[in-house]
Amino acid sequence: MKIAILPGDGIGPEITAEAVKVLNALGLKFEMETAPVGGAAYEASGHPLPEATLNLAKSADAILFGAVGDWKYDTLDRPLRPEQAILGLRKALGLFANFRPAICYEQLVSASSLKPELVAGLDILIIRELTGDIYFGQPRGKRTATDGHFPGTEEAFDTMRYSKPEIERIARVAFEAARKRNKKVTSVDKANVLETFQFWKDVVTEVHKDYPDVALDHMYVDNAAMQLVKAPKAFDVIVTGNMFGDILSDEASMLTGSIGMLPSASLNDKKQGLYEPSHGSAPDIAGKGVANPLATILSAAMMLRFSLGQPEAADRIETAVKAVLAQGLRTPDIYSEGTTKVGTREMGDAVVKAL
Amino acid sequence: MKIAILPGDGIGPEITAEAVKVLNALGLKFEMETAPVGGAAYEASGHPLPEATLNLAKSADAILFGAVGDWKYDTLDRPLRPEQAILGLRKALGLFANFRPAICYEQLVSASSLKPELVAGLDILIIRELTGDIYFGQPRGKRTATDGHFPGTEEAFDTMRYSKPEIERIARVAFEAARKRNKKVTSVDKANVLETFQFWKDVVTEVHKDYPDVALDHMYVDNAAMQLVKAPKAFDVIVTGNMFGDILSDEASMLTGSIGMLPSASLNDKKQGLYEPSHGSAPDIAGKGVANPLATILSAAMMLRFSLGQPEAADRIETAVKAVLAQGLRTPDIYSEGTTKVGTREMGDAVVKAL
Numbered sequence: 001m002k003i004a005i006l007p008g009d010g011i012g013p014e015i016t017a018e019a020v021k022v023l024n025a026l027g028l029k030f031e032m033e034t035a036p037v038g039g040a041a042y043e044a045s046g047h048p049l050p051e052a053t054l055n056l057a058k059s060a061d062a063i064l065f066g067a068v069g070d071w072k073y074d075t076l077d078r079p080l081r082p083e084q085a086i087l088g089l090r091k092a093l094g095l096f097a098n099f100r101p102a103i104c105y106e107q108l109v110s111a112s113s114l115k116p117e118l119v120a121g122l123d124i125l126i127i128r129e130l131t132g133d134i135y136f137g138q139p140r141g142k143r144t145a146t147d148g149h150f151p152g153t154e155e156a157f158d159t160m161r162y163s164k165p166e167i168e169r170i171a172r173v174a175f176e177a178a179r180k181r182n183k184k185v186t187s188v189d190k191a192n193v194l195e196t197f198q199f200w201k202d203v204v205t206e207v208h209k210d211y212p213d214v215a216l217d218h219m220y221v222d223n224a225a226m227q228l229v230k231a232p233k234a235f236d237v238i239v240t241g242n243m244f245g246d247i248l249s250d251e252a253s254m255l256t257g258s259i260g261m262l263p264s265a266s267l268n269d270k271k272q273g274l275y276e277p278s279h280g281s282a283p284d285i286a287g288k289g290v291a292n293p294l295a296t297i298l299s300a301a302m303m304l305r306f307s308l309g310q311p312e313a314a315d316r317i318e319t320a321v322k323a324v325l326a327q328g329l330r331t332p333d334i335y336s337e338g339t340t341k342v343g344t345r346e347m348g349d350a351v352v353k354a355l
Numbered sequence: 356m357k358i359a360i361l362p363g364d365g366i367g368p369e370i371t372a373e374a375v376k377v378l379n380a381l382g383l384k385f386e387m388e389t390a391p392v393g394g395a396a397y398e399a400s401g402h403p404l405p406e407a408t409l410n411l412a413k414s415a416d417a418i419l420f421g422a423v424g425d426w427k428y429d430t431l432d433r434p435l436r437p438e439q440a441i442l443g444l445r446k447a448l449g450l451f452a453n454f455r456p457a458i459c460y461e462q463l464v465s466a467s468s469l470k471p472e473l474v475a476g477l478d479i480l481i482i483r484e485l486t487g488d489i490y491f492g493q494p495r496g497k498r499t500a501t502d503g504h505f506p507g508t509e510e511a512f513d514t515m516r517y518s519k520p521e522i523e524r525i526a527r528v529a530f531e532a533a534r535k536r537n538k539k540v541t542s543v544d545k546a547n548v549l550e551t552f553q554f555w556k557d558v559v560t561e562v563h564k565d566y567p568d569v570a571l572d573h574m575y576v577d578n579a580a581m582q583l584v585k586a587p588k589a590f591d592v593i594v595t596g597n598m599f600g601d602i603l604s605d606e607a608s609m610l611t612g613s614i615g616m617l618p619s620a621s622l623n624d625k626k627q628g629l630y631e632p633s634h635g636s637a638p639d640i641a642g643k644g645v646a647n648p649l650a651t652i653l654s655a656a657m658m659l660r661f662s663l664g665q666p667e668a669a670d671r672i673e674t675a676v677k678a679v680l681a682q683g684l685r686t687p688d689i690y691s692e693g694t695t696k697v698g699t700r701e702m703g704d705a706v707v708k709a710l
């Protein structure tokens with residue numbers, strides 16, 4: 001079992017170190033290799049996703065990814081910016097299926113912006129298509145407009161697109177996932193305006209015929225953004241495209257009030273996967289030892305389950321995380337009165353102890 | 356002052372009737388003419404935006420629009436569906452500037468999904484570009500993919516695009532609006548992924564030079580979806596494209612917990628405008644006399660201010676609406692214990708009386 005460890009920027013190295021500590025405490029045998037990515041890689045070698053890092057990622061069964069990005073790289077040309085590393089990895093490894101759970105932990109209900117009754121027990125799974133849509137669609141660029149409102153002026157453009165097999169495979173992932181949960185899929189589209197998402201809706205409806213035991217409904221993306229605020233618990237699995245999924249998964253994770261707790265997984269058709277916390281690199285608190293490592297530790301658990309065939313080890317980690325929460329340990333992002341504030345390392349140590 | 360009244364479907368006719376009643380009570384002279392739109396127009400004449408309705412809209416100084424849509428039209432071909440009427444009006448009249456305030460009324464704070472301290476006093480304005488972007492970009496359609504992940508398979512596609520003058524004019528609208536408020540504009544983009552929105556960001560930054568008294572910041576759309584949940588009061592004016600604006604404005608209005616109170620305006624460069632409530636046609640409660648007419652009444656106030664040059668009359672309506680809320684009158688959507696439940700007509704009558 002080969003794991004590529006890509007710590008990245010900001011708090012990435014600190015939180016990844018705790019997840020590695022937890023993995024090492026499981027008593028399993030892993031081959032782990034670390035490589036720079038994002039701004040750190042740019043500093044070291046002039047590119048956010050150096051060839052050696054990409055090759056390591058390709059050769060591994062799974063990638064444990066910290067986070068990338070920092071304001072200081074904002075003025076770089078786009079191809080050199082840290083986030084290109086994550087887009088490059090998704091594309092090169094074909095990581096088309098992104099799993100973004102939005103779970104509200106019992107003890108953290110009060111951290112949510114939403115009223116407790118709306119989020120207590122929340123457990124939804126957003127499945128975002130990750131290698132298609134307007135993120136990668138060609139052609140794109142700048143040109144002189146030849147039609148539209150102002151022909152003859154400068155314009156920029158991108159192409160949204162989805163092919164039938166791309167939609168089919170992500171729909172199957174969603175229906176399979178729903179089968180192991182509450183058997184309900186909400187497909188989010190904008191079929192009333194976009195050709196791409198009328199097609200999305202049609203293909204998802206077709207694939208649904210193979211999953212008669214799972215309920216399917218369709219919702220416009222604007223309505224989904226509203227319903228997430230109004231009644232998030234009404235959802236089970238949400239499946240949507242890359243762009244809408246980017247927006248809705250972040251909205252949903254913020255609803256829980258504890259984005260520092262939320263893992264994510266991005267898988268290809270060989271179950272090779274990239275695992276990373278849902279939060280970002282938080283350069284403002286980097287190096288201070290206060291970042292919450294639990295999202296990364298829980299990402300390692302997802303990795304054991306989805307890519308490494310170790311579901312028991314995954315369960316052990318998840319149980320240990322619940323135990324430290326029950327003990328009242330909290331990093332500053334999830335701290336509330338009456339609990340015990342701890343740092344990044346103490347939190348990691350506590351999880352190891354609870355194992 | 357010529358006003359086209361387009362009641363539309365579902366609760367549209369009921370709520371529009373109350374707004375007309377309020378307009379008639381102002382003691383001003385309007386020329387009003389009513390025409391069918393949406394599903395109602397399709398039933399009457401086979402098209403959701405009949406030529407006569409479009410001509411009336413074009414000839415009016417302002418359009419008061421109810422709402423369109425009903426599940427029963429879902430199986431119609433796209434060009435015949437009710438929502439095409441609203442897209443068609445936007446395009447034909449060049450209504451590029453959509454104003455969507457998200458205001459949390461003092462007495463309605465408890466109706467929000469969010470904790471009271473997060474929404475009390477909320478007053479943000481989302482300015483959405485409404486005639487460009489992927490909504491209208493050509494080419495679009497279906498074809499056989501020649502490249503991408505699955506060449507040779509069926510795919511659907513759309514084109515996202517913005518020209519420089521399109522971005523410039525909506526940026527100016529946003530900066531001008533911010534000048535009359537808290538002098539802060541947040542431009543929402545996805546410059547880290549999309550050519551269109553890197554260009555958007557560059558052009559907004561350039562236009563900002565003419566408005567040194569207004570603060571400008573830039574935010575990615577996924578982050579904006581999160582910040583709206585986390586700390587909505589940190590925003591003043593948000594300006595963004597058609598697609599992102601569709602999602603964020605609905606998310607923001609739902610945050611207030613009283614979408615039944617929120618008006619909207621869509622203007623062209625001649626200040627001709629379409630005014631409509633932010634909520635939809637709610638076919639489930641149509642004809643029952645329980646719909647909240649206040650969003651439509653407040654839309655009429657925006658119409659008086661923006662298109663008809665009657666700011667005092669607009670103020671009078673807004674003051675009257677606050678008065679009826681203070682009297683404790685509530686339609687079912689905003690009802691809470693200790694207040695008085697009223698129907699659509701009683702609410703309209705109360706506003707007239709408060710004038």
Ligand SMILES: CC(C)[C@H](C(=O)O)[C@@H](O)C(=O)O
Nearest residue numbers: 083084086087246547548577
């Ligand atoms: C960094 C950025 C390119 C990325 C995306 O838009 O996919 C991020 O927002 C995410 O969701 O992982």
Ligand SMILES: CC(C)[C@H](C(=O)O)[C@@H](O)C(=O)O
Nearest residue numbers: 192193222438439441442601
């Ligand atoms: C009905 C639909 C086409 C429309 C849109 O997407 O613009 C609606 O959602 C809106 O926001 O007015």
